[in-house]
Amino acid sequence: xxxxxxxxxxxxxxxxxxxxxxxxxxxxxxxxxxxxxxxxxxxxxxxxxxxxxxxxxxxxxxxxxxxxxxxxxxxxxxxxxxxxxxxxxxxxxxxxxxxxxxxxxxxxxxxxxxxxxxxxxxxxxxxxxxxxxxxxxxxxxxxxxxxxxxxxxxxxxxxxxxxxxxxxxxxxxxxxxxxxxxxxxxxxxxxxxxxxxxxxxxxxxxxxxxxxxxxxxxxxxxxxxxxxxxxxxxxxxxxx
Numbered sequence: 001x002x003x004x005x006x007x008x009x010x011x012x013x014x015x016x017x018x019x020x021x022x023x024x025x026x027x028x029x030x031x032x033x034x035x036x037x038x039x040x041x042x043x044x045x046x047x048x049x050x051x052x053x054x055x056x057x058x059x060x061x062x063x064x065x066x067x068x069x070x071x072x073x074x075x076x077x078x079x080x081x082x083x084x085x086x087x088x089x090x091x092x093x094x095x096x097x098x099x100x101x102x103x104x105x106x107x108x109x110x111x112x113x114x115x116x117x118x119x120x121x122x123x124x125x126x127x128x129x130x131x132x133x134x135x136x137x138x139x140x141x142x143x144x145x146x147x148x149x150x151x152x153x154x155x156x157x158x159x160x161x162x163x164x165x166x167x168x169x170x171x172x173x174x175x176x177x178x179x180x181x182x183x184x185x186x187x188x189x190x191x192x193x194x195x196x197x198x199x200x201x202x203x204x205x206x207x208x209x210x211x212x213x214x215x216x217x218x219x220x221x222x223x224x225x226x227x228x229x230x231x232x233x234x235x236x237x238x239x240x
Contacts, residue, residue, distance in 0.1 A: 161210035
């Protein structure tokens, strides 16, 4: 048995414990405030963990969007009258699918690829974030809350984690015709100062969350994950 397979029961146990504690805290808090939601009774421990993962990912995605716009302010200026607040509202103002006429209706991976398209003259940060957010939401079936009879696909969750890795690789290695990165992320420190790796840490958290949910889903459904190993020569996005 592989080491990862041996770790799965422990991962599931820890996640379930976290979900139980979170659910109990939420229930007690809701009762104390008189805002108890009866539908919470239809949630399993895994459902509670899933809800927590979804909320955490949305918070990380929002943080990433802010960091990308601050690092690449020229992208926001490509559309006259556009503001950071408007962009964040477009991306995170409501749950579900993200489809924008501005991106030609492209979603998920297709929208992310626009950010690395030499011929694309639009807001690359918006294309990347709309695609990434839609891809992660798609991995959860575009649901923002889970209940006992809802199901997840462990392969979609796993593939989404690998796609974030591919995205990180593209941000670091893809260059435009002038040899410049399409979007700036991590920055080298001044003389004697360490490199700023805040983007790398943020992406690492997102990858870990998706991998954790993939393992939890595989264990709870007794289904295997088709694991993929990609090298620099085969860094391609996987289907969701």
